Amino acid sequence: MAFVGYLSKFSLPELFQFIQEGYKSGLLTIRTLNADKTVTDKTSYIWLQQGRIVAAAETNENQGLLTLITQRGWMSQDKASKVFQMSPSTMAMGLCLKSQGLLQAEQLTLLFRAQITSQVCPLFQLRDGQFELTPQTSLPYAEMTGISIPATEATIIGLRMLRDWSALQNKLPDLTSGLTKKIFAKSEVRLEYSESQVLEYATGKMSLRDIARTIELSNEKVVQIAFRLIVTNLVEECLITTAPHKEETSPFADLNSTNAFGQKRIPQTQPTPLTTKVSSQLSNNNSHSLSGTNKLLEPALDSSPKAAVSKSFLHNLVGFLQSKAAS
Template sequence: MFVNGYFSDCSLLEVFQLLQDGKKTGLLSIQGLVSPDQVRPKYYYIWLHRGRIVTITTRLDSRGLAALISRRQYLSVTMMERLIRRCPIDEPLGRFLRSQGVLTKKQLKILFAAQVVGQIGELLYLPDGYCEFDQTALLPKVEMTGLSVGATDVILPGLRILKDWAAFKEQLPHPQSVLVSLIRGQPNVRINQAEWSVWRLMDENINLGQMATRLGLSLEQVQRIAFCLIFVGLAKEVPMMLGASEIAAIDAEVPGEERLAVRVPVSGVSEPGVSEPGVPVLGVSEPGVPETGGPNLGVPDAGVSDSELSDSSFPGSETEGESLSPSFFRNLLGFLRDAAKSS
């Protein structure tokens, strides 16, 4: 199977889905396209085994995991080099270090989350990139902890730890839109408490502004949660249908073309907040060990603090009103056309 091309043609999530469904083993190389403030492109190397991510690095010198261990002060550089020389070539380095009693199971989980979640967060920032999959590449045992995670299961934790949402501002769902589930039953990925709260309110056919009021969250925080659910394919944005009285009121107040710029007030937050665990949840497993729902890995990448992983750290501000954007009306027209065809 050939998996190569630009993210503008096939998103990172779609690439991961292809590799996971095909249970592919090999190396996915990603070159981030150069932006004006970059001197040279950055490369990411994602190794998979049977559709599960086993490690992510940005270097090919076989010292990415060793450097991470030393940076976290689990072992010295000298001790790491000595242990690497003793590690069997067919055994993941992390598993070997655990068998030698120098690293604990918890430390391995911390290292794996640091390897994977932070790098995925960086990849999501890329405006575009070129990816290529090599199924003949050998797995780098010296870069592996012995843990793995489903390729698509890392997207949502990666979104949760984004520091700067400016790149996604235009893609956030409109406050007057509603969310509609794209799946039957419960979500097929692990979601945190805040996401679950929004998920439950989808059945009540209320818009995002109303959700924010009901949950005691800022509008921007609910928009980001909704974006995450949409991004991973759990839900879609649908324009909320206005009643006859609301349409008449708008027609009476706003003449002609100016209706496209009508301001819609958003209610303030008044109800008690919903506390959240604020950790990325990954279904991490070890070979030969059955999965039990996966641990909570509230683990930052190097340079990412635990507090930055918390959903409650998302900055949010209440707004007095939002203009109905052209995309909102395009979605509304598309929805009405689909409804007319289905009837």
């Protein structure tokens, strides 16, 4: 059963991610749509095997690879066709020509790269298109070089070349989000330096805005790199939570704050005027004698209540003095 949808709902990076994770095989057909959802003449064909792209062409007539070979002047179309027809029926044309010494490994790499860059990469800028994934389709050996790549590797190649991201704008992660590495995530893609930098900070503790500031890249660039890492199954987007503010526990923390009536709050511990005066005097003049310090304490001594003197004590004192005078 064919899987049919629209790129406006299911973007090409997400589609390739689905294909690779599900080890899908078959033929992926993408038809470009106009603004009114009508199909244009532009159609692309991508052949898949176990989640990997094995060939791509703009027609389904098995002539794409032959055209690339003859355009480069490496061989005539008739000669390549005759050699291929004599090869086993399940052998890719590229490997067939290489086995006969007509093409080198480097030439096969260039041919396959041309298929990806010319037929697959331009599809990432489509605002809309209709896709159809048809399983159980025979492999197009006449279009195959013998080289294949994971679908998500084609994604990261296409996104690196993308200049206009407007078609994917609503798919990009938010600047306030973070990234976490996927456990057991493995990738055959060789990352660029900036991609490795962003991956290094995929700890779930820094937002994309903070990562951009740390590695000194623009916010836009870091968001695009983050999206590339997400759709290649290396990381996933996560929410960054802000730690709650810890209240000050110092007894003087609210010295300058006001209460509900707009009055200044008084700290719980406040020095007395006398203690403040003594401390200030000692700190300003260390040469004062102890007696000088005692003078500062006199107001406190005088302010204490005086002891009461009894009348009997005064009477006895007078008698004692009179007896002394008589003698």
